[in-house]
Amino acid sequence: MASSTETASQPERPPRPNLAFRQLRGSRSPAEFAALVRRAAREIGERVSCDARYVGRVEAGEIRCPNYAYERVFMHMFPGRTLTDLGFAPRSSVRGRAARAIPDADPALTAGAPPGEPPVESPGAFEPYDTHENDQLNHEESDVLRRAFMTGGGATVAAATLGPLRPTTDATAAVRPPRRPGTPEAAALEEAVRRIRLLDDRHGADGLYRRAAAPLRAAYALLDAGATRQTTADRLHAGAGELAISVGWLAHDSGRYDDARSHYAEALATARMTGDPGLEAHAFCNTAFLARDAGRPREAVRAAQAAQRAARPLGSARLMSLLALREAGGWAGLADRTGCEQALVRAQALFERGRSEADPEWMSFYGEAELEGLEAQCWSTLGDWRRASRHARRAAHLQDPHFTRNIALYTAELADDLAREGRPxxxxxxxxxxxxxxxxxxxxxIQSMLAGTARVLLPHRRASGVSDFLERHASTPRTARA
Incomplete structure (x- = not known):
């Protein structure tokens, strides 16, 4: 008999059919509509395993709110509509729902939320790529993914632990999972990588870097615990490596070059240990970009070439295109115009081959806008301001509004190129x-770029709009490193 202090569990309300989503499907079969979803995902660089069963679950109301990847795909398919327009519940309405019980669940699964911040359930939030794992993940995902981020400062920032790991405020403290990790932990790790990238796309790195260190420590604790299955171990190693690269990029973009170099080296070591050419190519790709920004152009060229050797067997023309651009940036830093131009031509030709199933998930940012933006940086480094400004203008115009940070970056590049071109x-x-x-x-x-532009424009204070920019720039507070 239950004690009087316990609250009787309430039966879950039956799901309400999603009639709006069903109407959008029209006369297509669930399988045909799922194929359209997968095609739309490829168009924007997402990977979703949508099938007829998933469509049926959405229409039956079993999935109240889709995960972030599906949300981006649906927003691409039906521009101008919100999740509620598509028949889903607002994401805010599913925050804080009590997690479903898991037999023999460790108490740490439902503990650890900071005061005033309830655990987060994400019903239907993680749809795995391996569809045979759906049933297990649907049962466990809400606890494993209960919370990955919290709000702080002026932007949403990464904060919480992965799966059953408790948060720690001691950066040196060992984080040890209470049991050997399995599929749910691997899924949580992959979702943490996606969310960090999403937040960086929108808000930039400065407010995210320190908060992202806790999930990274948790990821490597999972590796130390050891998985029971080799396939899970492979997913954990790949996820930890990708998370190290993501955290390294946050350090890179916020000016912490030594930290970034360390994180990229950690990811590269993980790739080499596990024989993962995709992770190795990604680590070398980011290392090349960092070397260019840190004033080591020859290292940038060598790292980009190493990335291309690792990536060649993967069969992704878009990845090879991006890596050619990384090489072009190194040649530009060496003032080798011929080498830069040859790499740019190669990057453009590879890009025009289009997307493919072999494209890595992390390359969702790489579209025509990024191609133009990176070429603009090459011409700027070579001192060809006219070409640089032309490509930067195209980059800012072409960028998807979702990538707020990149719009700011390309526009800052444009401002600097125009200033140096003599168009104050x-x-x-x-x-x-x-x-x-x-x-x-x-x-x-971006702030450093604007500061450089302001210095170039100082002698042109009397030109139209320049004094206004200089005054507003001087009064804008600089972001403190988090």
Whole structure:
């Protein structure tokens, strides 16, 4: 008999059918509609395992709110509509729902939320790529993914632990999981990587870096605990490596180059230990970018070439295109115009081959806008300001509004190129557009670019709009490193 202090569990309400989503499917079969979803996902660089069963679950109301990957796909398929327009519950309405009980669940699964911040359930939040794992994950995901982020400062930031791991405020404390990790922990790790990337796309790195260290420590604790199955161990190693790269990028973009180098080296070591060419290519790709920014152009060239050797068997033309651009940036830093131009031509030709199933998930940011933006940086480094500004303008125009940080970055690049080209009024106008975005984006890189532009524009204070830009720039607070 239950004690009087216990509350009787309430039966769950039967799901309400999602009639709006069913109407969008129209006369197509669930399988046909699922194929459209997968095709739309490929168009924006997402990977979802949508099938007829998933469509049926959505229409039956079993999935109240989709995960972030599906949300981006649905927003691409039905532009201008919100989740509620598609028949889903607002994401805020599913925050804090009590987690479903798991037999023999460790108490740490439902503990650890900070005061005033209830655990988060994400019903239907993680749809695995291996569809045979659906049933198990649907049962366990709400506890494993109960919370990955919290709000702080001016932007949403990464905060919590992965799966059953308790948060720690001691950066040196060992984080030890209470049991050997399995599929749910691997899924949680992969979702943490996606969410960090999503937040960086929107807000930049400065407010995220320190908070992302806890999930990274937790990821390596999972590796130390050891998985029971080799397939799970492979997923954990790949996820930990990708998370190290993501955290390294946050350090890179916020000006912490030594930290970034360490994280990228950690990811590269993980790739080499496990024989993962995709992770190795990614680690070398980011190492090349860091070397370019840190003033080591020859290292940038060598790292980009190493990345291409690792990536060649993967069969992704888009990945090879990005790596050619990384090499071009190194050649530009060496003032080798011929080498840079040859790499740019190669990058463009590979890009035009289009997307494929072999493209890595992390490359969702790499579209025409990023191609233009990276080429603009090459011409800027070579001192060809006219070409640089032309490509930077195209990059800012082409960028998907979701990537707020990149819009600010490309526009800052445009402002600097225009200033150095001798077009101060246009440069000031572009600079003002960037300043208007800084309440959403925290990036030391962008702030440094604007500071350089302001120095170039100082002698042109009397030109139209320049004084306004200089005054607003001087009064804009600089983001403190978190």
């Amino acid at each position: 009024d246009e440069a000031a106008a572009a600079g003002l557009r960037v300043l208007a975005l800084l309440d959403q984006v925290q990036s030391s890189r």
